[in-house]
Amino acid sequence: MDKVRPLLVFSLQLLCSCQAASTLSNGFFYQDIINGNGNGEIFFNGVKLQIEAQLPSVFTVSGNNITLPCNFWYEPPLSSPRKVRVKWAWLPVFGDSESDVLVAIDHRHRSFGDFKDRVYLQQDFPGDISLVITNVSLNDSGQYRCEVIDGLEDESATVHLELRGVVFPYQPRHGRYHMTFRAARQACEEQDAAVATFDQLYTAWEEGLDWCNAGWLADGTVQYPITQPRTPCGGLDLAPGLRSYGMRHKHMHRYDVFCFSSSIRGRVYYLQHPQRLNFTEAVQACVEDGAQIAKVGHLFAAWKFLGLDRCDAGWLADGSLRYPITNPRPNCGPNEPGVRSFGFPSPYHKHGVYCYSSR
Incomplete structure (x- = not known):
């Protein structure tokens, strides 16, 4: 009998340690027993967890902050609040699997990967678990899944983020x-x-x-x-x-x-310079003006979103020569708006330059 007792104690300790270890997920401890409220609601007898993403798609531009709406509730309503585990995951436009974005329990949360320190839950009202993404990047588009886990209850909804x-x-x-x-x-x-x-x-x-x-x-x-x-x-x-x-x-x-x-923060402008510049001089001239030579994406975004219109060809960072037209007119190319291109001239040729400033 004395030999059996230590073995039994060891077995119980091992069982308890295994159960505790199984409640770890993404560094968060979760155990349904914390939700006991003495009202018989812990096992969800007749209570249903509901979740909703109010908008199937959300549109934004790069550099903005965006909110992906999602909230949850119980039917019938509970008499006291419960702690739940909230998880947001992301499936890129051409991704093979989901990636964790954020996991939260109560007021504790953790963000992951490229979203680290760039996302948080809105929590404007009880059940509001909308995801706020700051400084949206071109690579953030895709499908986001909002999931709530309460014990054995697990419900989710999806929101698609698209960049204009x-x-x-x-x-x-x-x-x-x-x-x-x-x-x-x-x-x-x-x-x-x-x-x-x-x-x-x-x-x-x-x-x-x-x-x-x-x-x-x-x-x-x-x-x-x-x-x-x-x-x-x-x-x-x-x-x-x-x-x-x-x-x-x-x-x-x-x-x-x-x-x-997508859209840019800052401005793209044609540098007013007293003389024409070769490519090396053009790069330096933008730096001396407190900016940098503009990239092709900068010029297209400024043309599309800011209405940049200039009939002067200028150097860009890739060594190409282009100019943006929103109001077609004689001697400024075709009759349609667009960004005109002269290809890649010799870097020793003299031209104007387009600069980009993030300020």
Whole structure:
């Protein structure tokens, strides 16, 4: 009998330690027994947890703060509050699995990955678990899942975050069809942009984008938008729309790319300088003016969102020469608004320059 007792005590200790360890999730201790209120509600006899995301989709631009709405309640209402575990997760537009964004219990919370210290719960009223994302980035778009766990009860709802912006075709100095998918993604990032999604390109086509060179999209397909059918661009017999090459090999095949840029903080301006500048001089002139030479994404965003209109060609950070037109007029290119391009001239040529200031 004396030999059995220590073994029994050890077994009970082991069982308790295992049960305690199983309640750890993302560093948060959770155990349903903390919700006991003496009113018989702990086991949810006849009580149903409800959750709702009031808007299926939310739209914003990069740099803004945005709130993804979500709240929960009980039916019938409880006589006293209960502690719950709240979790927000994110599925990127072309992601394979969800990533944790934020986990919270009561007033304690933890954020993860690229969202660390950039998200929090709104909590304006009981049951309000809306997620606030600060300084939204181009890569934040996708589906967000709001989940509430109370003991054995587990309910969730989803909200889609979409960024508004401008799509522009891009090819590097080397010319047409020189980029693998990885190179294309890097090229967009260097221009303060991201590889466009199909939906973003489709919206741009609806708004009039017409481009005959095929480019990578974020899902690994290669497509191009045509509003005016013509022989070199799929033929006259095809209706307007997106022409698709389908999925391409990301490492072997080479194309241009369609980039997506959202709104910018700060301003883009044509530098008033007493003389024309070569590329090196143009970079330095922006620095001396307390700014930096503008990127292609900066110029497109300023044209789209700020109405930048200037009939003077200027250097940009990639070595290209461009100018933005919102009000078409004689001697300023075609009759449609857009960002005009002169390609990549010799860096020794003398031109103006567009600068970007974040202030």
